[in-house]
Every structure is written in C-alpha cells, then in structure tokens.
Amino acid sequence: MPNIRIPTPLRTYTNGDTEITVQGTTVGEALHDLTNQHVELRQHLYNEDGKLRAFVNIFLDGDDVRHLNGENTAINAESNLRIVPSVAGGLIYKHNINMSKTK
C-alpha cells in the first residue's frame, strides 16, 4: 500500500501520526483517501474550489508531482509520497479573523 509522510505542522490533524497508509492508484486518489481518513487535513491541502493549495508540495519518491502528471500521476503499492509544507520560522502571525463571514 502507498504511504504518505506527514510533516510536523500537519501532524496535529493526523493524531500525531507521521506516516499514513493510503489507497489509490493516483496521487489525487491517495490524497483524497488521506483527507477521508483525517477530515481536518482537507482545508490545509485543498482550497474552497477543491484544488490543491499552491503552497502544498507533494513529492512522489523524491520528485515534485507538479513536474510529473500532477494529481493524475500514477502510483503503486511501493510509492512513497510526502507533503512538504511551506514553513517560515518564528514570527507570531496575527490571525486575520474575518468575523463578517460568521455574521
């Protein structure tokens, strides 16, 4: 079964698990299975339109899937996927909470 390595910032949403075994024959199917197993991950990987977020990098056996066939890239039972997050460092960000959305 293919597996996906989860980076530290996203482990909050996988109960601390670092590697998740997934089902699927493409990168997209594997990611959908991942977000079905851990629903909270979905908003971190996909935008409102269901597209992979631009800052989410998916590597298949060391290669960026953007330079392969994207989410349609074929995978097999031995495939190792990893999510490489965009990480800045130590600055505390102000949370721009848009409360108008909740009104």
Place this chain on the structure above:
Amino acid sequence: MSIEVNPLPAEDVQLTNDEIIRYSRHLIMPEVTLSGQRKLKNAKVLCVGTGGLGSPVALYLAAAGVGNIGMVDYDIVEANNLQRQIIHGTSTIGKLKVESAKDRLLDINPHINITVHNNLFTSQNALELADPYDLIIDGTDNFPTRYLVNDVCVLQNKPNVYGSIFRFEGQVSVFWAEHGPCYRCLFPEPPPPGLVPSCAEGGVLGILPGTIGTMQATEAIKLIVGIGEPLIGKLLLYDALAMSVDTVRLKKSPDCVICSSQPTITELIDYEQFCGMPLHDQTDEEGAGDEWDITVSQLNDKFNAGDKIRLIDVREDFEWDIVHLPQAELIPMGDLPGRLSEFNTTDEHVIMCRTGGRSAQMLQLLVSAGITKVKNLKGGIRAWATEIDTELPIY
C-alpha cells in the same frame, strides 16, 4: 557539479601570519588550501536575520574566515531568544541583536569585517543593502521576508542559502535562479495567515536552528570555495526526532513569476500585501477585531464587579501547567469542536489563549455555532501577566 559563488581568483588577497596560524586546519586540506582561504577572506556574505538560524551561520562563517559579513536585524535580544539564538548571551539582553552579534563575531575572529544594518529588510532598502554582497543567507522568520530575500537574489543573480525550521523539522536549500529553481518555483504562494502555525505558537527545539543554520553555513562555504555538490535543485528535509535526512529534487518552474523566461515580477513588490501578513512583530497582542475583543483591564473590571463570566482557556494542558488564571476553565482548542454542547447561548463567555490568536479562531467557531455572547481576550494571558498580575510568569 561545483559552482563557485565568487569567480574572482582572490590572488591579491593575502593572509597575515596570524591568519595562517588561525586557518591552518583549512590550509592543509587539499580541497581548501591557501587559494580557498583567500576566497573566503574575499567573500561578502549578508545574513538576513541574526536569530535562531542567523546565529550559527554567522558564528561559523566568522570562524571560517569569511572576510566580510553583513547582518540585518531590527530586533533586540530578549531572554526567550537565548534557548536557541546562541550568538547572543545573558549579558547582551536588551542590546540590539546586530550589535550583540558583532561583538561576539569579532571576539571569535578579529580579522574580519562586520557590517551591521539595524533595520528591517524591506522592499525599500533590500536591493541597496544586498548589492555589495556575493551571497545572501535567508535566516528570517516570516514569509514576507522570505519572498523578499528570494526576489532580491533573483534580481541581483545571487545565491539564496535558505533554511527554515518548525518544531523538530527543518529545510535547507540553495536557490539560485541562474543555476536552478528559486524559492517561488517551490512555493509560488504563501499559506494564508493562520493556516500554518509559526514557531512562536508551535515552538521549536532550540538545537534545531543550530543544525539547520550549520548546514546553511556549510553550503555557503562550499559555494565560496567552489567545492562539493551544492544543494541547488535539491531540498534537504531534516527530522530531528527520527534523526532522518531526506533530499527531494526540485526543478525550475516554467511558470515562475520571477525566474522564468517570461517573468511578471521584474522589481520588488509589497510583500506584506502579497503574503497578507507583516514583516515583523511589533506587538504580541492578537485579536479578533474591536467588536469581538475584550481587553485584560476590561475583563478584570468585570471580575471585580462580580459579573458572571465563563472564561474558557483554549491552550494545551501543558501550557495551562505553566500558568493559568484561577477563574479560567481549560478546553484545549482541539477538543472545543466536540464540546460545543457544553456552551449555553445565554451565558457570557470570554475565550483566551497565550496571545489572543488561537482564541480568536475559536471565537469564530463558537459564533458560527450560534454562541454569540462571546468575547476574545486580546493579548491573552501574556497581556494579563504584563498588565494585571505581574507576578505571573510570561512564556
């Protein structure tokens, strides 16, 4: 493939007898020799940031004999920096970071030139600041400055020795558009504010920037001397807990907005606007907007007046153990969505965390669930410990 950052032979740069003694362990290595040491002496490196990453980078570059080191930072040394920012010390708390760093570097090596820039690195000054340097070290702590450093390096055709850290994991690469991808090829857009926690919220193992910064310094020295395989087109991923090092391959993006053949960015932009977040943290206070915030003094007045308020602390239990308010009850933010039934729509609630950011997110959740009699404690328990009860510890 070895790539030299500084193609000048540097033969007119001489080492003194004192320098020959100091660098003798370099000089006897066939990969470095006198020629490599001259290149190091001739090199001009700018460290953007003198914090967790910038500390080991600058310390090792200075010790290695990099002849001209520039440092940009606007901050002052604080006690909570010293767990990882090893260029500074207890005796320099309260000093400008660049001055503290300069003193330490010249103590290590008086034969080098240190130039300090006590400024924010901004679109207004970045090109001029970076212009004299051969190589830029990205030791910053925020997305706007990372994109700025990248764009400066692309526009000035300089290598960007990149490192970033989070908790137990780090990334290292050399972005150099002339020879490979740039930072934007890998990360075309920053994450929206609040989606990725920062180290200040998520914490960082103090030694992690030491490891990552030392790798950055290694890459810089390799580029300057012109030896080895630089991390161009590769991203090194380090996991301190697993003690694993993996490398993934990066490619130049044909659609890159700045380093492709058809760039749409040809000059520096407004990076705070691009990232939707500031270049710097001038305050620890976060909030949900005036309408939804309550200040610590307003809350204190309400408690003193005997108002019935349910104060919910959404931090983690290990943070609660460090310090908490006696009036508060703990519901960690991860548990809150499953405990909404414990909230009564007629009660008055105040949500708090460390600085007011996480509580603002939880306030949004509560309001969405119809619990509208709720306020966010602006500045969190840090503001309470600063303004109301100064006996409390601040973390």
